[in-house]
Amino acid sequence: MSFLFKRNPRTPQELIKNLNESIEKIDLSNDNHRKYQDECSKYLKQIKIILHGDDEIEPQPDQITLLAQEIYQTDCLYYLTKYLSNLDFDSRKDVAILFSTLLRRKISNKSPTVDYLISKNEILILLMKNQEVQEIGLICGSILRDCIKFEIINDFILNNKYFWNYFNYVQNEIFEIATDSFTTLHDLLTIHKKLVSEFLADNYDYFTKNINKLIQSKNYVTKRQSIRLLSEIVLTRSNQFFLNKYFDDTINLKLIMMLLSDKSKNLQIEGFHIFKFFIAKPKKSQKILDILIKNKDNFIEFFEKFDLSSFNDSNSIDEKDYILNEIKKLPDIERL
Amino acid sequence: MGVQDYEIHGCVGKGTFGDVYKANSIKDNSIVAIKVIHLDDTTEDINVLIQEIQFLSGLRSSYITKYLETFINGMSMWIVMEYCGGGSCGDLLKCHKKLNEEVTAYIIRDVLRGLVYLHGQKKVHRDIKSANILLTIDGKIKLADFGVSGEITMTQLKRNTFVGTPFWMAPEVITRQKSGYNEKADIWSTGITTIELVTGSPPLSEHNPLKILFEIPKKKPPVLTGIQFSENIKDFVKYCLIKDPTKRPSSSSLLHHKYVTNIKRHVNLIQLIEQKDKWYKKYHITKKPKHELNFEESTSEKVHWNFDSTRKLSPMQQTLIEDLNNLHRPYQSHKVDEEMDADSNSSSSNSINNSAVTPTSKTPISSPLPNNVNYNEVFKYCLERVKLRAKSVETRITVNNLMNNIHQYELDQPGLSEAIIEEILKLDHLLQR
Structure with missing residues (x-):
């Protein structure tokens, strides 16, 4: 490391200034882009050493402070995000490390990077938008997931219109983009419980419409993941309001019943773990009861054959027996 | 991006969770290796698999087989890699x-x-x-x-x-x-x-x-x-x-x-x-896959859920509509209601020439039932259901007689069953208004 300083002596301020200048010069259509890419790569490596040290030197707190201040003041994170796809493959990973390190930095219980990102929210919006861009989508996803560990950022994103794009991103035809977006969507809706419960209560209709659409996806993975996510949401105690509303709606019941008869065994099981709520809910709406009663025979026949033994889960088997019992207790369809 | 982009040549390796195939990528005419993993065979959280693939996609080294893409085909995952x-x-x-x-x-x-x-x-x-x-x-x-x-x-x-x-x-x-x-x-x-x-x-x-x-x-x-x-x-x-x-x-x-x-x-x-x-x-050593490659999705029998939550329909009407589905005729029950609402004049196509009753084309509310349903069968089916619901032997005998009679009437007066069903559906339609 020391040789780098000897050849190229720099203060953190200079380092950031040079990085900002070089990154704007990268023009992928121009033959000289490698030169600027290499410069950026070199600067990012030096930044990494200031932050983390290396075999020879320990990170210096005062250097880190100077570096961080310069990064905020010059909007360096904005440029790194904006021109992320112009950087080479390894440098993009370094950008993610830079974000993650800065986010963890705390000054008297406050994270200056979080404050900065909230004030300069274009960065967060860019990260959301770029989730579906090939080559950089996964990096943006991982940066964003680091950001939303902070509730205030999670809040900003949930209440931003671009949030709803995630329901499209998760259906992207590029597998990695789709699944990475799903991971982000999952985190956004599960980490900060109180925030999420308010969000789900305020956006019940739109959210339900969107998650139901995913559950009906033709893509096996999208289907299986979205049912899992829904399960997790309804199993979260604080989402009581959502839960009550969801299990009162016949559209949802129909959807879940379709899952029970899906040809995939795993989807049937996932469907079952949601279906049980419709049965177990103490106060059922009349419409829900109607459908349940009308299908009583269907259900009895279905659950008597429903085989969970291969899943080695005695809990589920008990639950199935309970559900079957509850169904048998339903009134019979009215006779002539 | 999908199965259609590749031409499978043959199995080149097998594993507990997936077989590896040699394939030709049609897009750029290159040879690739495709690992096919059957996702429904494992109850493990598929997220583990997904994380691994995401990690794979982030590796670039000439000493590591290059990851190309992944896609989902039915219930299997196809991971496309550089072919060695x-x-x-x-x-x-x-x-x-x-x-x-x-x-x-x-x-x-x-x-x-x-x-x-x-x-x-x-x-x-x-x-x-x-x-x-x-x-x-x-x-x-x-x-x-x-x-x-x-x-x-x-x-x-x-x-x-x-x-x-x-x-x-x-x-x-x-x-x-x-x-x-x-x-x-x-x-x-x-x-x-x-x-x-x-x-x-x-x-x-x-x-x-x-x-x-x-x-x-x-x-x-x-x-x-x-x-x-x-x-x-x-x-x-x-x-x-x-x-x-x-x-x-x-x-x-x-x-x-x-x-x-x-x-x-x-x-x-x-x-x-x-x-x-x-x-x-x-030595003619060839590798055989553990799982067959399945391009066609298997069809399993579906449960006929009854999704009607409107309360006005009587169980009998319910059964009728539902059972129309079960007849081995191309017929979609949910269309009945929609088409009843539509102000259609096209019902003349339903009239059967040798009908013993007046076709419905002149009546204000048309009920264009598809003409390829055998209404005699519908009746028989309904009556069979009624018979099952009968509480006493006498009732069953009566229903049986009714069935035989209806069958005979229909033979004597072709179109009778259709007319009766049309009237029932019309009545239902009026009740719902």
């Missing part, structure tokens, strides 16, 4: 029985280079063995099959179900939990693989793998012995097989070991590959 036409080092062993020290050093050096990259990315391969070291047609070495298979192998191990052969496993991998070991485990496996390549098999392979599994941590590390082997290789193996992982050297420091630095420039791997291919051809 030279087969695996395991295949080489099958033909040549053992490899000489120089060839082995050349292979192991590139394995170490791959590991340096992988470990730099904070990743443990977990499954280094000759079968996972692939060769390109021009003799380049590539590490394959990490993660995707490794994670699953480990979870399987925890569940005490099927285990891949444990001969290559480091002692700490066997004794500790998943979180309890690190990249040093790969170094141990590299040592075992070195022995495997020069002797033809890993140490202890004469034993039952499940029995030996818990012996490995108790035993002293294996040593390479015999005058035919140089001191360099023996020393190299000794370093790899240091039992304490903290004392075991890293991949980057092993790259400085004399055994791999003293490699002569020309190691003729290509010749070995060609001999192997000839040998395979001579």
Whole structure:
């Protein structure tokens, strides 16, 4: 490391200034882009050493402070995000490390990077938008997931219109983009419980419409993941309001019943773990009861054959027996 | 992006969780390897698999098989990777029985280079063995099959179900939990693989793998012995097989070991590959997939759920509509209501020429029932259901008589059943208004 300083002596301020200048010069259509890419790569490596040290030197707190201040003041994170796809493959990973390190930095219980990102929210919006861009989508996803560990950022994103794009991103035809977006969507809706419960209560209709659409996806993975996510949401105690509303709606019941008869065994099981709520809910709406009663025979026949033994889960088997019992207790369809 | 982009040539390998196929990419006419994993066969959280694929997609090293893309086809996942036409080092062993020290050093050096990259990315391969070291047609070495298979192998191990052969496993991998070991485990496996390549098999392979599994941590590390082997290789193996992982050297420091630095420039791997291919051809060894490739989705019987939540319909009407579905005729019951609402005049098409009753075309509310449904059947079906609901024998006999009579009436007066059903549906329509 020391040789780098000897050849190229720099203060953190200079380092950031040079990085900002070089990154704007990268023009992928121009033959000289490698030169600027290499410069950026070199600067990012030096930044990494200031932050983390290396075999020879320990990170210096005062250097880190100077570096961080310069990064905020010059909007360096904005440029790194904006021109992320112009950087080479390894440098993009370094950008993610830079974000993650800065986010963890705390000054008297406050994270200056979080404050900065909230004030300069274009960065967060860019990260959301770029989730579906090939080559950089996964990096943006991982940066964003680091950001939303902070509730205030999670809040900003949930209440931003671009949030709803995630329901499209998760259906992207590029597998990695789709699944990475799903991971982000999952985190956004599960980490900060109180925030999420308010969000789900305020956006019940739109959210339900969107998650139901995913559950009906033709893509096996999208289907299986979205049912899992829904399960997790309804199993979260604080989402009581959502839960009550969801299990009162016949559209949802129909959807879940379709899952029970899906040809995939795993989807049937996932469907079952949601279906049980419709049965177990103490106060059922009349419409829900109607459908349940009308299908009583269907259900009895279905659950008597429903085989969970291969899943080695005695809990589920008990639950199935309970559900079957509850169904048998339903009134019979009215006779002539 | 999908199945249609590839032409499958044949199976080139098989594993517990998926078979590997050679295929031609139609887009750029290149040869690729496709690993097909059946997702519904495992109840494991598929997120583990997804994370591994995401990790794979973030690797760029010439010593690691290149990841190309993944897509979902029905219930299977297709992972498309660079194709290594030279087969695996395991295949080489099958033909040549053992490899000489120089060839082995050349292979192991590139394995170490791959590991340096992988470990730099904070990743443990977990499954280094000759079968996972692939060769390109021009003799380049590539590490394959990490993660995707490794994670699953480990979870399987925890569940005490099927285990891949444990001969290559480091002692700490066997004794500790998943979180309890690190990249040093790969170094141990590299040592075992070195022995495997020069002797033809890993140490202890004469034993039952499940029995030996818990012996490995108790035993002293294996040593390479015999005058035919140089001191360099023996020393190299000794370093790899240091039992304490903290004392075991890293991949980057092993790259400085004399055994791999003293490699002569020309190691003729290509010749070995060609001999192997000839040998395979001579003995007609072909690999058969464990699972059949399934392009057609299997159809299982569906439950006929009743989704009607309107309360006005009587159970009888319910049954009627539902059962229309069950008749083996192309007919969609839900259309009945929609079309009843529509102010349609096209019902004349339903009139049957030899009908004994007036067609409905002149009535204000049209009920255009599809004319390809046999209404006699509908009636019979309904009455059968009524019969099932009968509480006494008398009722059943009465219903039976009714059925016979209706059948006779319909034969006498064709179109009667249709007219009656139309009237019932019309009544229902009026009631709903």
